Amino acid sequence: MAKRTSKPQAQPDPGSIALPATGDFQAEVARWLAHLKSERRLSPKTLEAYERDLRQCIGFLAEHWGKPVSLASFAGIEATDVRAFMASRRSHDVAGRSLMRALAGLRSFGRFLEREGKGKVGALSAIRAPKISKSLPKPLAVSAARHLTEAEIRAGEDRPPWIWARDAAVMALLYGSGLRISEALGLARRDIPEPGRGDVITVTGKGNKTRMVPVLQAVLDAVQDYIAQCPYELSPDKPVFVGARGGPLSPRIIQLTMERLRGALGLPDSATPHALRHSFATHLLSRGGDLRAIQELLGHASLSTTQIYTGIDAERLMDVYQSAHPRA
CATH class of the missing domain: 1.10.443.10 (Intergrase catalytic core)
Structure with a gap:
């Protein structure tokens, strides 16, 4: 009798993994990304980085708060929550420039929610951008x-x-x-x-x-x-x-x-x-x-x-x- 072999399961696309967030929150994330692509005309790499940064933040907040993130809870985020997320990322050896990009992406999403009447995320603007070391480019002779x-x-x-x-x-x-x-x-x-x-x-x-x-x-x-x-x-x-x-x-x-x-x-x-x-x-x-x-x-x-x-x-x-x- 031939031995049955199980087919290896395909790995999910990171972009298709559901966020630990409520449905209305996920819908606003999708609308924000569409806005960045069609109206802001961000490059695909920048768009991918912003989406990844937001997913990491939402995953951290869901674990930090012990519940899925909703529009109401995100609007009520405090500066200490944002600092805790940034500290978590830094503990994984994420460089200051990447942290600055993550904060910029979160602020962009917060401004989008405010324009759409989904709540004002004031804590994000109160966070000082992380310091980055300025390394000079190295030109050739x-x-x-x-x-x-x-x-x-x-x-x-x-x-x-x-x-x-x-x-x-x-x-x-x-x-x-x-x-x-x-x-x-x-x-x-x-x-x-x-x-x-x-x-x-x-x-x-x-x-x-x-x-x-x-x-x-x-x-x-x-x-x-x-x-x-x-x-x-x-x-x-x-x-x-x-x-x-x-x-x-x-x-x-x-x-x-x-x-x-x-x-x-x-x-x-x-x-x-x-x-x-x-x-x-x-x-x-x-x-x-x-x-x-x-x-x-x-x-x-x-x-x-x-x-x-x-x-x-x-x-x-x-x-x-x-x-x-x-x-x-």
Whole structure:
């Protein structure tokens, strides 16, 4: 007689797990998430993080209070309850930046409930945001950044030349135009100007916001060189950068490429694809670039985000002073 084997049970999708909360509360959570997606146009990753943070908070409060969370109980939340949740998360080694995001998400949900007439959650605004350590970005040296955009340094790899050209083109966009990796890989074929027909691209950044970004001729040449070698037909409305099998290129492929190049060029672990964006801003600033212009190029919503690069520049000036001044 054949032995019966039980099929492994599928793991539930985290987004489908019911909250330890009343039905009307769960309905408002669903409406809030829909509002963030359709009207606030938050990125999928931010939306996922906000939902996860709220679920963790509701799970904690249900256990903390010993009953499911309702709209009435959430509206009556006290500052001590919020602090207890934050302390619980910190005990699990959650960093200050993640705690700050969690608090921002809870406040967003509280404001949504207030606008919908479901109660005012006053305690959330009374909580001071957690302190976060400000770590300066780690840009690359100019020579290292340039090497990463050259296809020739990949010539020893056992991969087709068009892939060398592709990776070099992506790196060139990150360093030459300061794009995020998601922005570079999100470019469609029609977004790339034809030779002699422009030097500006339209980039879709965070929150689906678009901006115009100038592109150096050397960067356009690198992208056109890849397009000319690519063995796949690149449709106008499809991603211009494709993987080895012709599908959309994964950011992980570029990250792995950078890991290989770090070893070849003797670069530190901080040399990541995003470090090329940091290098773009830092090198512009060190050569007299206007901070507000750099803010526009990077697509930062706030100038304070861009101002972190002034800290790098000041730090470099002090290094030069300490090493060069005869009385230092």
